[in-house]
Amino acid sequence: MAGSTIYDIAKKAGVSIATVSRVVNNSDGIADKTREKVLKVADELGYYPQAYAQGLARKKKNIIMVVVPVLSNYFFMEVLAGIQDEISNYNYDLNIFNVQSNGKDNMFPQVKNIIKRQWADGYLFISTHLRDTELEQLQDYDMPITLIDESYPGMDSVSVDNEEGIEKAMNYFLENGLTRIAIISAMKTSKPGRKRIEGYEKALNEAGVTVEEDLIVTGDSMYRDGFSEQNGYEAMIKLLELPNPPQACFCTSDIQAVGAMKAMEEKGMEIPIIGYDDITISNYIGLSTIRQPMYDMGTLATKKLMKRMKNREAEPEHKVFAPELILRSSTEKEIKEKA
Amino acid sequence: MAGSTIYDIAKKAGVSIATVSRVVNNSDGIADKTREKVLKVADELGYYPQAYAQGLARKKKNIIMVVVPVLSNYFFMEVLAGIQDEISNYNYDLNIFNVQSNGKDNMFPQVKNIIKRQWADGYLFISTHLRDTELEQLQDYDMPITLIDESYPGMDSVSVDNEEGIEKAMNYFLENGLTRIAIISAMKTSKPGRKRIEGYEKALNEAGVTVEEDLIVTGDSMYRDGFSEQNGYEAMIKLLELPNPPQACFCTSDIQAVGAMKAMEEKGMEIPIIGYDDITISNYIGLSTIRQPMYDMGTLATKKLMKRMKNREAEPEHKVFAPELILRSSTEKEIKEKA
DNA sequence: GTAAAAAATGTAAGGGCTTACATTTCTAAT
DNA sequence: ATTAGAAATGTAAGCCCTTACATTTTTTAC
Incomplete structure (x- = not known):
């Protein structure tokens, strides 16, 4: 049963392999009796076309x-x-x-x-x-x-539009009078990572706020490219241990924000935080965020x-x-x- | 370039298809010059063996x-x-x-x-x-x-060992003097779902506590087979609106527990809760749980x-x-x- | 009952690769 | 220079299907 092929079915059913192929693929132009007979044998022998042979013979793989x-x-x-x-x-x-x-x-x-x-x-x-x-x-x-x-x-x-997302978060903080805003990013060096930091800097510049390098941080744990609770946790610890901690924080992923929130709780210092993604959990833990659909x-x-x-x-x-x-x-x- | 085959390479390199195959598969017994020549052509024509043809010819798919x-x-x-x-x-x-x-x-x-x-x-x-x-x-x-x-x-x-997990959670509650324990389950009807409820009932029976059907609940939302925050949220709302709400709650997945915790917060009624899985987030939101490795x-x-x-x-x-x-x-x- | 048309089935040529076996080319010993 | 043996390459069959085309069988109309 393990490896029955179209030949086995054809032989046992007393038809040609073309007929078996037609039956299995539901092509029309096959007598009902033949179809039944073939189907019965195919079932007995547990036949179903091999993906690789089929893929090779057709152009299509589905x-x-x-x-x-x-x-x-x-x-x-x-x-x-x-x-x-x-x-x-x-x-x-x-x-x-x-x-x-x-x-x-x-x-x-x-x-x-x-x-x-x-x-x-x-x-x-x-x-x-x-x-x-x-x-x-x-x-x-x-x-x-x-x-x-x-x-x-x-x-x-x-x-x-990532830039727009970051801008929205930043403007929300800025409009509420918060200017010392940190950004927690995963993978500072990657292309999208850099883009987000650029967006952050741009928003600050437009508001006439000087960018402080200290406030651009990432955690040290690079598991899952830094998109982890642990990474956010580490980053927030760094921020809160700064001589002059930030007034607010933007996080490039919700999952990092979860870690960051824990860090805040542990340190007993709570600053407003906005994440990025809106993973389903965020709604349940009250995390403000930039929603990506x-x-x-x-x-x-x-x-x-x-x-x-x-x-x-x-x-x-x-x-x-x-x-x-x-x-x-x-x-x-x-x-x-x-x- | 789109669809170069082993034949194209062979022709252009002036060798047989067998030789191309050998080169591409790194078989030995090939003169260095030939290898180089073939590799060069293969690269030019962007050749790499087609998965389906290869899978068919070998027995192995890797x-x-x-x-x-x-x-x-x-x-x-x-x-x-x-x-x-x-x-x-x-x-x-x-x-x-x-x-x-x-x-x-x-x-x-x-x-x-x-x-x-x-x-x-x-x-x-x-x-x-x-x-x-x-x-x-x-x-x-x-x-x-x-x-x-x-x-x-x-x-x-x-x-x-699911049963053991449930037992551990239940015993923890029971040892702490809590007897009216609810269980929030996804898919009451599925095989693993039933098993967990059985474990729950068994633990209660052994402690001499009567099982109350009211305390075995599931949410109504069946998205992702009920393994969602929403499902847990709904279930907990049901529990808390009972004339006599439970003293503690066991949840068959952490993700449901997240929803349940929100429900508790909203209702202003907090009861001890234990989840199941230990997803990474649980550590960051303080959710007690049964860890599955x-x-x-x-x-x-x-x-x-x-x-x-x-x-x-x-x-x-x-x-x-x-x-x-x-x-x-x-x-x-x-x-x-x-x- | 016969012939033409329609329906059902069969034959065989691929599809792109691997690999056993056959053949050719090279190396090294004489 | 010759030749045995090793090394490199080529030939062709096979992996399991699909499908165009050829052939056979059945149906239909007269």
Whole structure:
């Protein structure tokens, strides 16, 4: 039973392999009796077409592959939920391929090989943060790719205006008279990391506030690229131990903010804090945050990819979601006191 | 460039396809000049073997596939992190296949087809909760499968003694003089759901406490099979609106406990609560919980699978981790007051 | 009952790779 | 220079399917 092939079925059912193939694929033009007979044998022998043989013979694999560097992270999880729900509307299976980032700069070769190997009919890249020159190379392979949480002119993309998000958070603090604002960032050096810090500096500059390097911090723990409670915790400890601690804090992910909140509690010093993402938990722990529509990003990207697979010629589309400031208790008390 | 094959390389490099194959696969017995020449052409043409053709020609796919019903859930995420880290020690790629559960009983056919299609060299099943009769059928296909968070005599498995976990939580409450203990469960009807409730009832019975049906609740929101903050929130509201609310509460997942804690806060009624899992966030919000070593389960299961792939004959091994009661602030205040 | 049309089935050529075996080329010993 | 043996390369079959095209069987109309 282990490895019955189309030949086994054909032989046992007394038909040709073409007929078996037709029955299994539900092609029409098959006599009912034949169909039944074949189906019966196929069931007895536990037959179902081998994915690899089928993929080779057809051009199509009926697989959408999600390519992602860090699987275990809340942002990814939410986006994935959207993808998953949307894809269930189509006749495609979902495969997730995890590329190791190792902090190093070796992701591109892996990604390139995935494309070359032709695993799937279409790909969703989540936060791979490849360079434009690299994405350009991938285009040569003429595979439908939709980017999530990043963008590049030549490919469909779904992202969020990060700068706007940061600005909203910063302005909220500034409007409430808080000027010594810290930023807790993961991976200061990465491309998106730098972008966020730039946004932070820009907002301060526009408000005529001098940027203090001391207030730009990150934790030391780099597990999950720094997107962890621990990292936020460490960062906040650093901030609170400063001779002159900040009046408010912006965090580049909710998960870090959770750690930061614990640090504040332990130190007995509470400053208003705003996170980034709006993971479901944030609503339950009263964390103010910049909401990214992660789930919607997943569904929309999937839709775009499906569309692209049908029409390869259309101009690439870029959806940029506007982030939303969600205020909860983590920004309340203290600011009111100041007012 | 899009679809260069081994033939293109062979032609352009002036060698046979066998030689190209050897070069690409790093087989030895190839002259250095030839290797260089072929490699150069392969690079120019952006060649890399097609996964499907290779998988068909070899018996091996070099793929481990994780089969899981609900992707976006914290338990899964942690287990996956372990799998991911462990697998990076071997020359295997990781694929995740998501089977739709739809609450209905239709998962088995999907799982069966995955196995039949021979996607991978080995499989990790996480919380699929198939029946023994179903798993027995899968054995016929003679594929290495390791179960996580469930067990079956005929396959390797890695799980946690759920009953013991519940007992520990219940005993903690009971020893502290609390007897009216509620349980918030996801999916009362599922196999693991029922098991947990049984454990709960058993613990009460042994302590000579009558089970009150009112105290066994679940939320109404069934998103993610009930493993959500919202579900826990709803359940706790129900409990607190009882004429005679419970003195303590056990929750079958931390994520539900997060929702339950919010409900308590809103209602201004705080009772000691213990969750289940010990997701990383729990430590940061002071949630007492029963720790499942999720990460370790992932690594160990992966190791077992690799071992099994080498030796198909050995007796199946079953690792049952002992859950651990982790006490944090969510059980502190109130119990101390009572004492 | 016959012939033409329609339906059902079969044949065989790929799809892109690996690999056992055959062949050629090179090396080194005489 | 010759040749045995080693090293390098090539040939071709096979992995399991799909599908265009050819062939056979059944149906329909007269």
